[in-house]
Amino acid sequence: MRSRLFHWAPVALLPSLWATPASAEYGLNMTRGVTDVSQSVYDLHMTIFWICVAIGIVVFGVMFYSIIKHRKSKGAVAAKFHESTVVEIVWTIIPVIILVAMAWPATTTLIEMYDTSESEVDIKITGYQWKWRYEYLGTGVDFFSNMSTPKEEIYNTAVKNENYLLEVDNEVVVPINRKIRFLITANDVIHSWWVPEFAVKKDAIPGFINESWTRINEPGIYRGQCTELCGKDHGFMPVVLRAVEEKEYEEWILAKQEQARAEAELAKLTFTLEEQMERGLAVYTTNCAACHQANGAGIPPSFPALKGSAIAIGDIEKHIDIVVNGVPGTAMQAYGNQLSDVDMAAVITYERNAWQNDTGDNVSAKDIVDFKNK
Amino acid sequence: MSAVIDTTKPNHDDHEHHGPAKGIARWLFTTNHKDIGSMYLWFSFAMFLVGGCMALTIRAELFQPGLQLVEPEFFNQMTTMHGLIMVFGAVMPAFVGLANWLIPMMIGAPDMALPRMNNWSFWILPFAFGLLLSTLFMEGGAPNFGWTFYAPLSTTYAPDTVTYFIFGVHMMGVSSIMGAINVIATILNMRAPGMTLMKMPLFVWTWLITAFLLIAVMPVLAGVVTMMLMDVHFGTSFFNAAGGGDPVLFQHIFWFFGHPEVYIMILPAFGVVSQIIPTFSRKPLFGYHSMVYAVASIAILSFIVWAHHMFTVGMPLVGELFFMYATMLIAVPTGVKVFNWIATMFRGSLSFEAPMLFSVAFVILFTIGGFSGLMLAIAPSDFQYHDTYFVVAHFHYVLVPGAIFGIFAAVYYWLPKWCGNMYDEALAKWHFWLSFVGMNLAFFPMHFLGLAGMPRRIPDYALQFADFNSISSVGAFLFGVTQLLFLYLVIKAITKGEKATDQVWEGAEGLEWTIPSPAPYHTFSTPPEVR
């Protein structure tokens, strides 16, 4: 970490440092981003900012002149004037002209953002409490992206890594130089999907679909966050995109499709309890631990404990039912459409054997498939 | 209601010869505008401290990255309750308190028009906030969906305590509406002979317009929480897409209330500053008429800009453009006000006692808040600012040095009239400078945080935001602790301050300065003649 003292300097020197290119490094100003739109937004932002600075200098200049020159302690005698229609009209009209000058570039930028021309990649983004789901329309690629920062870093028992809170298990891979359309919706409450480098921020609203688009100019990893309060873990659902060359993107799509096929193959195999526990722990940590906690103790009453619970040590089918179909009217989601059958089997096995639940049950992917087809 | 109205018949003859009742009964049953005004002010200060403690809990957690003190669930309860308490419990009652104390004295009326309703509208508040605060100790915790309580987080996904929250909001709404009706009736019907509308002090003007805003939008707030109640308990689907409703509808109704609400919190402060700056410039207010028209146009415009809070919900292009232009337009009357204040100071004979210091800081810092507001109005760049700390910085700049500094200025300015004693000027200057530094330290870095990409309402943040968050927390604690000095100052002034003159301030003008200090329990029993 850089010295803290160093960071005080810009505060003292503002706003002159605000616009210097170097300032981006210290997180002082809006990013220029990596798209034409984000560049226009940045330019617009700076234009308005400098206009405000200019107005501020004039207005506060007059004010401080008075404060310094027209003090009673300096023997200033108050003038008597208190009205002037001409002046009032002048300082009504001048701001109007300035505003029109501001509205012009704002309008053109906005129209640019609302472009509806044909896109080449369509990604449907669904906000869940508290993760994002990405479906690449027409390719069959469909996955969830969870924050991957370990709890130990959040609770200060481990050193925080560079991308603390801004890292995910599955990055969204997108091609550069192609128009990408985002279709944004939500599964439960309102979320908002934001990537500052693209100047794309759109609310994800349950039952409704929103759209936005981008065309990325430079390869790189771009990070954003959910920006609409969506409950407990609102602060822990980052967005991470990796923009790559078109060819690499094509390969990635193929690899993803292959991976899905392999996953389906896995469902036919059987695993030992140890293998299941290992896989189950990973699935549990990303999907379940936010509410039920890593130690299975939950946060009663909203999020019940799994350790020693009647569900986790009772009837297996009931347990599968709850995880697959959720519990209506509670925060327990239906994971049947979210987890693969292999992961589902592993996490249920984990929950039945961790924290001294020790049932010894080994639930297989086949059990899940059978349950779903029952 | 008719019983309430009947009480206003002028049968107060017996009042003129006795002072306040003794003991607790004085406060429980009082119909005296000065008593009620004081109670409002003390209540709002108590709420200011409660809401402030919540803010400090938030800032303490955000002092460093990682979760140290509170869990995210409790953090969300803190942000929600902080917002609700500051808006409805601290700022609004403080201005109602000032209205109670000052409006009758400024227009030469013996009391508020509807004194018993006045008592009632105050005493609802402690119960409303008692109810709201009690949810902190209930199972499931306090409301955790933000002070803007967007559906469906606040309906389908809310803790059970949402019902108490709704009931609390209803009670506050009733209290505010009664207060507003009282202000309107007082101003329209009880002005001293010769006090035409265009001779009224600006504080009275701004409050009249505020009262109209309250009457227009508090019922809409009541409506929206009623719809929530029905969605939560009676199976309706106002805000649920499954039943043909729409969560975005909630935001439209909420902000139809919410945007005028912003002006409800700032217009009376405009009035206060418009009283104070001429006094300490020893020069009449510049452009009185245009000030009145500016306030009125701000109030009217406030009804057609609400969707600028919702630029990212996916509005059609024309909608975005309309709300962008309308919002930018508000800068014009606001600018006129700032220019008029500065023109009032220009070539005056300035002195800088505490009320003036707070007023000058108000003009400067509120203008900075106005600039960030203008930036936020620009829809394309709002996509980058929306729901980040830039917004938090913006509204704290208009509310803390705006509304709160306005209230401090008012208290210092009129306290000698209220209690008959001067406050300690040296300590008050300390209060000002510590507040000024603390406040800027707390909120200026938030601009940078927001621009650099920190979303609001998060309990933990990425490492690049760490430094500015630490600075901000230090500033917040400085600002918070300084307010205890204010409490001490006020108590000291009341108990052992130096005796104030009737005129109090050299340049002060207005009916309230013609009566003795402290103001007698009953004033203007015979209306004064205004030239």
Added chain:
Amino acid sequence: MVEVNPHKRTVLKSLFAVCAMFAFGFAMVPLYDVFCDITGLNGKTGGRYELGDARPEVDTSRQVRVQFTTSNNENMPWEFRPLEQEIRVHPGEVVKVEFYARNPTDKTMIAQAVPSLSPSRGTDYFHKTECFCFNQQELGPAEDINMPLIFVVDTALPEDLKVLTLSYTIFDQSALLESAKLDTDDSQAAVLAAR
């Protein structure tokens, strides 16, 4: 002499304004729907569209991509997807597509599909003559169904709109079923009739 109380008038007027604004709050609900209809805000598509006798001519000079996508709201375990993800249609052409739904649970469930179209500017030009979203769907345990959607894209669709995405979100409305059961034996019929 009866003294006229000036406050009475003021208070009554104010109270009238308060009541009117409270009513206005509720009036915003239908007003908003009208507003959405006009502007297409939020991608709300209209109700059933009557094609009438005078069928519009098919505009064969251009094609529009129509995408279909589905989402399950929270706790909705149904399998729900379009049989075709994307088709190309000429404006004016009457097209039928189907959606597949399956109830994997061992309970009878009721679902409501909510349509939303993007970009919202297209909603005025997307007409559904038949849609499963006009009614609630009821499926017994392990039952499945193919549900029809018949639509026409208006020939007046602006030239710059090349892609329309129709999204359905399916919500679990079985709670209605349960609450209705308490009221009447003929619950399902009652619920559906009431819609």
